[in-house]
């Protein structure tokens with residue numbers, strides 16, 4: 001019983017941090033992009049590397065270096081992030097992490113059960129993360145040019161991927177688009 005209470009309190013702590021994170025993010029500026037008939041606002045964070053990510057509340061964030069890319073390329077990155085948002089990947093992943101943490105904390109006293117469960121759940125979480133990346137790519141091709149998305153993935157995607165990676169390799173992503 002105490003373990004369950006501890007697990008619930010841990011999840012409340014983890015979820016509160018995750019859910020309040022957007023309030024603590026600081027941005028340099030906001031830039032608007034036209035994607036089809038929609039105007040998307042990207043929030044810019046200082047960074048000398050190319051990267052884009054999104055948050056569960058719908059925020060799309062780009063590093064300042066990403067603004068040096070061609071507009072088409074920036075739009076391809078935004079379209080991928082829009083895929084994560086529209087397909088509710090953040091909340092689905094949060095639910096999975098809640099299940100994972102709850103299951104692990106409740107089985108920590110039984111090591112024979114805990115280790116295989118931990119391995120299975122972590123591998124599943126990574127598999128789902130890679131699957132979500134492919135889904136976001138596929139979503140992006142509906143609103144931006146496939147070739148531009150290909151170029152961006154080749155230039156900035158992960159070279160290699162394994163069962164613990166959060167992203168598929170650039171080659172896998174291009175094959176699936």
Ligand SMILES: [Zn+2]
Pocket residue numbers: 080081084132133136
């Ligand atoms: Zn992604």
